[in-house]
Amino acid sequence: MEDFPWLSVLIALPLVGALLVGVLPRGRDELVKVVALGSSLVVTVLTLVMAVQFEAGGARFQFAEKYWWIKQFGVHFALGVDGVALVLIVLSAILVPVVILASWNEADRSGGVDVPPKRSVKTYFALLLSMEAMMIGVFAATDVFLFYVFFEAMLIPVYFLIGSYGGAQRSYAAVKFLLYSLFGGLLMLVAVIWLYPLSAKPVSEGGLGQGTFLFSELTKMNIDPTTAKWLFLGFFIAFAIKAPMVPVHTWLPDAAQQSPAGALVLIVGVLDKVGTYGMLRFCLELFPGAAKWATPVVIGFAVLSIIYGAVLAIGQVDLKRLVAYTSVSHFGFIVLGIFAMTSLGQSGAALYMLNHGFATGALFLVVGFMIVRRRSARIDDFGGVQKQAPVLAGTLLVSGLAGLSLPGLAPFVSEFMVLTGTFSRYRVPAVIGALGIVLGAIYILWMYQRTMGGPLAEGAKGMKDLSRREVWAVAPILAIIVALGFYPKPVLDVINPSVKQTLVRVDKQDPAPKIAENGARP
Template sequence: MEDFPWLSVLIAVPLLGAVLVGVLPRARETLVKQVALGVSLLVAAGTLVMAAGFDTGGPRFQFEEKYWWIKQFGVHWAVGVDGVALVLILLSVILVPLVILASWNEADRSGGVDVPAKRSASLYFALLLALEAMMIGVFAATDVFLFYVFFEAMLIPVYFLIGSYGGAQRSYAAVKFLLYSLFGGLLMLVAVIWLYPLSARPTSEGGLGAGTFLFSELSRMDIDPTTAKWLFLGFFIAFAIKAPMVPVHTWLPDAAQQAPPGALVLIVGVLDKVGTYGMLRFCLELFPGAAKWATPVVLGFAVLSIVYGAVLAIGQVDLKRLIAYTSISHFGFIVLGVFAMTTQAQSGAALYMVNHGFSTGALFLLVGFMIVRRRSARIDDYGGVQKVAPVLAGTFLVAGLSGLSLPGLAPFVSEFLVFTGTFTRYEVPAIIATVGIVLAAIYILWMYQRTMGGPTAEKAKGMKDLTGREKLAVAPIIAIIVALGFFPQPLLKVINPSVEQTLVRLDQRDPAPTITGHVAENGARP
């Protein structure tokens, strides 16, 4: 099974599906949706088969492929997955068919709030499939230049999903997203190009040979400390924008408010994880010395993101903006775990990427269902929904409780690992970050009370409960959230070996536990 080009096929299938969906007659909307759903299910099935063959005791990168792409510049089509990349690809391919199912009529409403004009369903679902291909590619790329290509290519479908199918201010939100992302991408491109001459090896004639962009080669380089710091900043700023972290986060609330809910699930649930994944994979392993140098400042911004995002979430009146700010807070936890540089914290951060994707995905899907019914994302337009739509309210409660990391639901395990792993090395940031837990309880429970509890609002009377199709779209996510809350070991077993390799590259070991107040066997106090 290792000889089969799994990753190339998994990238190609949704791309070909996007082309097929795009050329189908616009009048055949039902066929367009069925084909898009079928292609996404095929990709999900193929990924699950590939994942079943992943050997947790084998080499770090598996299902590798390497072919020359632009030989003159040392660029390869090189793909492969370690444990962290594999679980993020699984997150992507599971969410896409559920988003397609939930968004069955989304193109007809152009975002569901302010713009009723009918749009092309074929283009909408073609963009979703193209985005799926880019997401698989960006997590699978083991050539840094190829990673950059996928990193930037993702902007195209997202720009058109927001700009063509969003709300009344969709153009502003789409352009703002594009400008922020392009600025970060430009900085990373400079750093990527800078790596090429640094990787050139001396030849027998005394000159320099060709450089390379292969991650396996670049991660073994010893770069001058000053140069490494500049390169680190080029990568880190691009990833901080993508994540997003405070203070380069402002594109996300606007994009969240204007984007159609289905596309928003992929933007916040998966696309933003490219930022934190990039920090873990490239910032730490390519520039370990610079990463240690920057850690105190990064931890400060991570804590700021946790508290600032949570505080602003409390004051929001728009459901989608509220969830976007909660995500900024959660991304702060992930960055905190990545730069704590302990096994527990980094494993928790990688698991948090997956758990947050499912938790936030469920919230955005349910908010989308509410918007379809009320034609509004304003919290004040709801109230007492649990009396007229109890299934919607119940699933919304479970998704919301997962957002505040309730024990027994998936995010709790990852958040606990981040806290314990961070506290062993950086006590003060870990203690301050606990404020985010308290604030999370406030913004989630208050949001639920205002929308689902109390007397039924006049505008909410007559609201229908979830349909069979909507239940089918959200039920698997709720099931995964509960299952991973009680049994996260399968994912951690896949993630841990990759995290251990990262710490080896960083030359970091977990702090030894301190024992006080006990007498050692030889009679002396430790």
């Protein structure tokens, strides 16, 4: 099956599922949900079959496809995956059916906080499937222009999921998300268009002799340092907004507070990874000199994101906003690992993208279950829930401990790798970043104590425990978190070759250990 168009099929299947859902007659909501779940499970199975065939020591981009799209402008419909892209596609394929199962009644409740539905159930699930297609496409694209198309197309389903199925301030949150994303996308579009005439320059002038947007060809260019810095900024700002990094992060807490929990899992668990993935793939490899030039400033903002996000998470009174700010902090760790320019740091950052998707996805799902039951997202409206719903309390505890990177759970491995890789080159940022771990323990454990411990709150009396469907939704994610916490080697074996090639492109090597005069390490 070497010539099978795996990636095209994986992009097309969710769109076909969305179309099937869309043409089903009104009033067949249960059938809509079954079709949506079935479509997503087919994508999951095919993705895992494809992943098993990936050769960690083989060609960098595998399952490659390339067809002319807009020949006059050198645009190809080009797809392919390296190790980093593969694990993010697997993340997407696993989370979507989990979200559909967990969100079985979410469209009927329109977020679950006293907001009447505005759109049909089938529209909600069609949007989720469309979002899956865009997420797979953006990670699989090996043509920069095609990447930009998927990058912008993702905004459409997200905008309608927030704006139509969110909370009372959903319109404000949806428009804010859209404006931030469009601003970043506009900057990246200018940079993408600029690449075409640069590649069309003669080879003697640093170009390729013909205009193209193929990533593998663009990495061969020799771009003027000043031009490269401007192009780097165009891409980086767009990715920093998507990531999100301080100070362009403010769309996330509002979007998180107003989004339905299921959609929020995909927004923070997968969509935001496009920002950090783009930094690792495009910012570093297309503009290596500019990336090294910007590294000190980027590391400063990464450390700021770690501390700022954690501090603000401690002070939140809304469960969704608290988890959103924890993600700002976690994305700071990912960016720190990427720009540490060490193999350990970048491998840890790539692994962190996967682990954060599962850990935060589980946390948002459980928080969503809590909000539906209590009809409130305020932390103070809970209390003593573990007495009424022990399974719910247990899943929140495991999800929360993963969020604070407890040893034995998946995020600990990646966070440790990021800090160790950073410390070998930038000691002060690594030490400051490590404070985020302490702050993480505060915001997670304090949140758990206030919601699950203590005397039973008046409004929490009679709160139901997780249903069988909800357990089936969250259990696979928790199992993956535990498995990757003890044995991350299979994922690292896939990620490491791609990271090594990125470092070669940036012309960076791991720092040699310092040896004292007596032969011992200082």
